[in-house]
Amino acid sequence: MELSGGEIVIQSLKDEGVEYVFGYPGGCVLHIYDAIFKQDDVKHVLVRHEQGATHAADGYARSSGKPGVVLVTSGPGATNAITGIATAYMDSIPMVVITGQVPRPVIGTDAFQEVDTVGITRPCVKHNFLVKDISDIAETMKKAFYLATTGRPGPVVVDIPKDITDPNIKVSYQYPEEVSMRSYHPTVSGNIGQTRKAIKLIKEAKRPVIYSGGGVVLGEASEELKQLGRTLGFPVTQTLMGLGAFPGTDPQFIGMLGMHGTYEANMAMHDSDLIIAIGARFDDRVTGKVADFCPHAKIIHIDVDPASISKTITVDVPIVGQVKPILLDMLAQLQSLGETFDRARIGAWWDQIDQWREADCLAYEKDTDTIKPQFVIEQLYNVTNGEAFVTSDVGQHQMFAAQYYPFDKPRRWINSGGLGTMGFGLPAAMGVKFAHPEADVACVTGEGSIQMCLQELSTMLQYDTPVKVINLNNGYLGMVRQWQEFTYKSRYSHSYLEALPDFKKLAEAYGHVGMQITKKEDVEPALREAFSMKDRTVFLDFLTDTKENVYPMIEAGKAHNDMVMAPSSKYKRILA
Amino acid sequence: MSRQHIISLLLENEAGALSRVSGLFSARAYNIESLTVAATQDPTLSRLTLVTVGSDETIEQIKKQLNKLIDVVKLIDLSESFSLERELILLKVKKSDAMVQKIESLSVESSARITDDTDGYLIIELTGEKVWLDDFLSSLADEVLEVVRTGVVGLSRGERSLTV
Ligand SMILES: Cc1cc2nc3c(=O)[nH]c(=O)nc-3n(C[C@H](O)[C@H](O)[C@H](O)COP(=O)(O)OP(=O)(O)OC[C@H]3O[C@@H](n4cnc5c(N)ncnc54)[C@H](O)[C@@H]3O)c2cc1C
Ligand SMILES: Cc1ncc(C[n+]2csc(CCOP(=O)(O)OP(=O)(O)O)c2C)c(N)n1
Ligand SMILES: [Mg+2]
Numbered sequence: 001m002e003l004s005g006g007e008i009v010i011q012s013l014k015d016e017g018v019e020y021v022f023g024y025p026g027g028c029v030l031h032i033y034d035a036i037f038k039q040d041d042v043k044h045v046l047v048r049h050e051q052g053a054t055h056a057a058d059g060y061a062r063s064s065g066k067p068g069v070v071l072v073t074s075g076p077g078a079t080n081a082i083t084g085i086a087t088a089y090m091d092s093i094p095m096v097v098i099t100g101q102v103p104r105p106v107i108g109t110d111a112f113q114e115v116d117t118v119g120i121t122r123p124c125v126k127h128n129f130l131v132k133d134i135s136d137i138a139e140t141m142k143k144a145f146y147l148a149t150t151g152r153p154g155p156v157v158v159d160i161p162k163d164i165t166d167p168n169i170k171v172s173y174q175y176p177e178e179v180s181m182r183s184y185h186p187t188v189s190g191n192i193g194q195t196r197k198a199i200k201l202i203k204e205a206k207r208p209v210i211y212s213g214g215g216v217v218l219g220e221a222s223e224e225l226k227q228l229g230r231t232l233g234f235p236v237t238q239t240l241m242g243l244g245a246f247p248g249t250d251p252q253f254i255g256m257l258g259m260h261g262t263y264e265a266n267m268a269m270h271d272s273d274l275i276i277a278i279g280a281r282f283d284d285r286v287t288g289k290v291a292d293f294c295p296h297a298k299i300i301h302i303d304v305d306p307a308s309i310s311k312t313i314t315v316d317v318p319i320v321g322q323v324k325p326i327l328l329d330m331l332a333q334l335q336s337l338g339e340t341f342d343r344a345r346i347g348a349w350w351d352q353i354d355q356w357r358e359a360d361c362l363a364y365e366k367d368t369d370t371i372k373p374q375f376v377i378e379q380l381y382n383v384t385n386g387e388a389f390v391t392s393d394v395g396q397h398q399m400f401a402a403q404y405y406p407f408d409k410p411r412r413w414i415n416s417g418g419l420g421t422m423g424f425g426l427p428a429a430m431g432v433k434f435a436h437p438e439a440d441v442a443c444v445t446g447e448g449s450i451q452m453c454l455q456e457l458s459t460m461l462q463y464d465t466p467v468k469v470i471n472l473n474n475g476y477l478g479m480v481r482q483w484q485e486f487t488y489k490s491r492y493s494h495s496y497l498e499a500l501p502d503f504k505k506l507a508e509a510y511g512h513v514g515m516q517i518t519k520k521e522d523v524e525p526a527l528r529e530a531f532s533m534k535d536r537t538v539f540l541d542f543l544t545d546t547k548e549n550v551y552p553m554i555e556a557g558k559a560h561n562d563m564v565m566a567p568s569s570k571y572k573r574i575l576a
Numbered sequence: 577m578s579r580q581h582i583i584s585l586l587l588e589n590e591a592g593a594l595s596r597v598s599g600l601f602s603a604r605a606y607n608i609e610s611l612t613v614a615a616t617q618d619p620t621l622s623r624l625t626l627v628t629v630g631s632d633e634t635i636e637q638i639k640k641q642l643n644k645l646i647d648v649v650k651l652i653d654l655s656e657s658f659s660l661e662r663e664l665i666l667l668k669v670k671k672s673d674a675m676v677q678k679i680e681s682l683s684v685e686s687s688a689r690i691t692d693d694t695d696g697y698l699i700i701e702l703t704g705e706k707v708w709l710d711d712f713l714s715s716l717a718d719e720v721l722e723v724v725r726t727g728v729v730g731l732s733r734g735e736r737s738l739t740v
Pocket of ligand 2: 449472
């Protein structure tokens, strides 16, 4: 088959099985856009801002497990995409981003709309390519998808100069079936000797905790994690990125850990004698003060990326490889032991955990006139039967969603954890809707965050991707305000958002349904009404308590057993 | 405890590969004392040698992060094996009888030699281990007008080698 460079780009996507490309046209990608025009297998979604394209592709990827694909022009198109690329990079999301580049002869001359895309994106991609020859396009595309989706996933940028996409220059096309790279051999199965060592520690453990993370979601190992948890009867805590891999409603789940984790999860980590870290990377939001992290515990760490191991916390038994085969291997070894593991075997430990649970750390004040943000999330959970895909932006609302909406399945909770990108939620929700057109999709956001990618409401109308926007409008950059209350004696420097728009009218102006909810008793009915409008995007502007805080909280530099508790929690501060 | 390590790697000989390595060091605030790179007998591969300083944990992370770069094909920490290390230095001094004598006396221990003698200026060349070069340089101290060093290169001794 003889194809032009532009056609090769699109044909490669087709051969890769890509359904949707999220993009925005411009000079250097016009040949590629012309190739898109001439076919209908690969569908293009025209966003309103390139950041929106990257987050939408990201939401599509997180909710489906398939790589997200983005197409943007050179210069400003590429720079606008950076935030979304970095967001995907920090959370290890598979994504292929195609950027147009100025024609080869003018590269390096400060040509119109030229930026060094490979240079600018280098620190926030798994890998990137500048394609220099038309005959390299197909193989580079293959490599890009291969790199993005294998090992520790991540975004890959393919920068393509305009002149090699010229419709008048054609070469023979064949998409490679396979690709191998001598410098890239991600580990799959774990070392048997290491898993044996792990099993030995598991047998001896008296106060074990399973600490699982985003790697279990990325590695499609939720079933194996559940099996391991249930076989062992150990308590399970999950990171913000791991939520849903182990069911949030399971009695063995002790809540999220870390800065805004539950009292029981953090106390259990602190007192544990064995941590089994599975696809988690000991992030600073999780460890708190490194020197006081799990002072009594041996640590087993399963991770596909050797660089994640002993990066911030030195571990005792590292196991490098994909979570799934490693957990299967551990399960097989456990079975052949012929020993009974159950709750009773570590009964004293569960008694202790149940005692910590009595703190009721997520209790919040219910007899108020104001709408509590936690209450809105609880009602969202009820109204959607806990089955919705929930995306979020960044701030207090994100933490409330994580704490009060227990996810029972992986890939249902979609948020920016590593980069913490405000503006992520709305375009991500749109991306989710493309992957799951029939599912209920909610975007939990705040009046600050939503204004960072609001323009995608327009895309959502064009492509008919009905999402329910749950705006927890507290009139503040709440998360910032909370830190200022705790550490700056309530000097609220620039955390108050004045001159907010009328969100109801704004939603209507974009052709959607807008609602403003000011009374507690209207919360549930409004949610029901919104979710009953299956084919409409509904923007629910909840005017919530302006001064609510997220609890528990481990302040920066503090240890796991040093938490600030909610005023309404039974225990105040530090029980240990 | 911080220690100096000489890390040698085979890199895809592609545009931008070097900046991935140097970018990694600046982005992650690792030390880099010297870095030298050139193509090998296989033109698709470059050999890069770098000298860095850090605690055992930091060096471990540096090696893992380097290995993670897609363009890095293979890596060896020469400080962990029995290896031979060399660096080349060129330096310029003003010619005088005293200087010539001094260099001759120094060259007995160090193999330094005068490679160029032009218009009253000498260029002295010396190859050796980094510490010898440091000593040589300090013994000439204030008289050095200009100096250039290649940075350390090295090979492990015996059968062990870094090949694909
Ligand atoms: C406002 C705010 C507050 C936050 N508060 C908290 C908090 O209280 N608690 C909390 O937990 N987080 C919190 N976070 C999130 C935090 O910043 C990190 O993003 C998060 O803790 C990282 O999760 P993780 O360890 O599961 O790693 P991820 O970033 O999900 O990384 C996954 C790990 O698994 C590995 N991996 C990937 N795929 C596989 C595979 N197939 N097999 C094996 N290994 C694999 C990767 O190499 C990596 O090491 C907060 C974020 C924000 C924005
Ligand atoms: C792009 C970006 N800029 C700044 C921040 C810092 N930041 C974190 S949370 C937050 C406040 C978010 O406010 P809002 O969306 O109203 O959510 P709330 O905390 O009030 O629920 C800010 C400014 C960020 N995470 N992302
Ligand atoms: Mg707010």
